[in-house]
Amino acid sequence: MEKFTVELPILTKVTDLELKKLKEYFKDMPITEILSGLKFAQSRWTAKDAGTLKVGRKSMVQKEVHSVTTEQAQWRLKNWKMMISNYRRRGYSYPTISRIKKILIQKSKKKSK
16 A cells, blocks of 8 residues: 655644554544545534534524514414514524424513614
């Protein structure tokens, strides 16, 4: 089995532990997987740097409920079956939908201003 060497210019000092991890990754994983992981990491880094990174359920839930009024929350709860189908069409999982419903219930109980 032929071995190849990769030389990378790095701007910061690399610790021994970081170097050991890099060597393990290159030894254990196929180069295509490493490249796809680096592409993902670069996209995430770019989004984080631009301030547009919103990941996970919490951001999806907040996006759906952050500006909902009491009346809107009550209407959504009255028409919940239709709302579920809309959320499923957008690709939300059932746990995410139940989190949205939980917050809508809280908002529907608040007094409107």
